[in-house]
Amino acid sequence: MKQITVNTSQGYDIFINHGILFKCGETLSSILNTRTLAIITDDIVNSLYAETVINSLTSQGFKVCKFVFPNGENSKSISVLNEIYDFLCQNNITRTDCLIALGGGVVGDITGFAAATYLRGLDYVQIPTTLLSQIDSSVGGKTAVNLNCGKNLVGAFKQPRCVICDPDTLLTLNDEQLADGMAEAIKYGMIRDESLFELFENHDINNIMDCIDDVVYRCISIKKNVVEADEFDKGERMVLNFGHTLGHAIEKFYDYEISHGNAVAIGMCLITERAYRAGICEENVLDRLINCIKAYNLPYELNVSMVAIVNLCKSDKKRESDSINFVICDKIGHSIIKKVSINDFQSFIL
Ligand SMILES: NC(=O)c1ccc[n+]([C@@H]2O[C@H](COP(=O)([O-])OP(=O)(O)OC[C@H]3O[C@@H](n4cnc5c(N)ncnc54)[C@H](O)[C@@H]3O)[C@@H](O)[C@H]2O)c1
Ligand SMILES: [Zn+2]
Structure with a gap:
């Protein structure tokens, strides 16, 4: 296991390991105080990895709900953000609970922004599954959604609570x-x-x-x-x-x-x-x-x-x-x- 600590205003660790997805529950149980989590993901990542993540989390006693949106940049929108807010409300997610961004940069950016703004901010964890999101968007705390008149025009700085990086997830990416x-x-x-x-x-x-x-x-x-x-x-x-x-x-x-x-x-x-x-x-x-x-x-x-x-x-x-x-x-x-x-x-x- 490789570990990198990011010393920003809210410091956090990045864990990099093959198969760490299967153990994300153990990793998070020592870091998070809450036992209530909301996973945000897209449909492709949902079919590939959500079950593994949910099994690991529930085996450690976490209570998990999940919101899935269609994959692609078009979903990084105010309207999907609004659906996420409604979902968090309906599932009684409170300020002491935590969001899990499971997916590429689109999932990471919109989940991070929801975490920065819902109830004036709650914790979130990044579980990036594309090469771009593992090496770039999941680290550094820039979160955003797009407007009709441009990309990333509404956003916030919000560092994640930790980043869980499993290089094995990259095996399902296509060459592009x-x-x-x-x-x-x-x-x-x-x-x-x-x-x-x-x-x-x-x-x-x-x-x-x-x-x-x-x-x-x-x-x-x-x-x-x-x-x-x-x-x-x-x-x-x-x-x-x-x-x-x-x-x-x-x-x-x-x-x-x-x-x-x-x-x-x-x-x-x-x-x-x-x-x-x-x-x-x-x-x-x-x-x-x-x-x-x-x-x-x-x-x-x-x-x-x-x-x-x-x-x-x-x-x-x-x-x-x-x-x-x-x-x-x-x-x-x-x-x-x-x-x-x-x-x-x-x-x-x-
Ligand atoms: N916050 C930042 O600092 C920062 C930095 C760079 C880019 N970004 C943002 O990141 C986004 C791009 O990220 P991206 O390239 O990860 O795009 P993405 O999240 O749209 O993922 C690309 C595609 O890969 C699929 N996918 C994800 N993981 C997969 C896996 N393991 N196997 C197979 N398919 C998988 C997704 O469903 C999607 O269809 C842009 O919105 C960009 O603005 C943010
Ligand atoms: Zn870039």
Whole structure:
């Protein structure tokens, strides 16, 4: 068993182990005071893993109720959130009880936000089941739902009570879902850890599962360090946005028909190409990144006008009023946050 402690305002442990899902009841019985839990999950994860989790929890004396919603980003909505609130009410969940987010980032984000707001806040536990949610969204306490006019526009910081990560759950992901998570994993290597990046260079989509524990552990360790240094996203945490400034715009351009990981992969390559052109990084940084992206069946280029993409960056509702932040890797394993005017950003990209 590997364990990582995150020292944020409310500290918590992340437990990483094969088969830990079967023992989540034992893990939680030593951490939680309550014996009443509400599991929130989606239909796919429900059919794959809910029974295992519920059996383990009830064997330890937990009383469990469960809310299941349709899988997919469309469910990260105010209307599903409302259904969750009603469900918690109907099941008499109180402020001292605990929610369990069992699933990918969609389940984690909406459950975390429900936990941050229902009865002015109660505990929640993350049991992430996608690579993306294990290495990224389940750690760090960012929770949110989407509005019609944009993603993650209503949210809160709310750290989980603990995170239970079972790498065996990743065995049921398809190659596209695995690749999606790998885009974020490659991002961690690029911004902070050349030896992690080398691990990715020495594998590909067909054999990365052979060392997935190590990947999960090392990526979470990087996220932990960044989050501890800047829990509320005022400065250093922005390095996690490498590839995301353009990536978010690319997602919007395709009206979210492109996956987040695919958009981030392209975003990392485009910004690194600009960095190379501007003399900020060596050509081999770009070459190594593109080769690595290709090895995980991720896209690295875009055949649409960059003017449209830059315009979408400008209209990003979450950017600061007259400037834009973006991240550049000057060498593999090292990153710089740039804050520039919109005009300078535009000339850097176009
Ligand atoms: N809070 C944060 O810091 C943060 C960070 C990054 C991303 N996110 C959010 O995370 C979401 C994306 O997360 P995601 O990629 O996990 O998406 P997701 O939760 O939609 O999961 C992707 C698909 O995989 C299925 N699935 C989940 N676990 C599975 C398993 N073990 N086997 C087979 N199928 C499984 C789900 O049912 C879903 O259909 C986005 O909403 C994004 O905004 C949040
Ligand atoms: Zn991301």
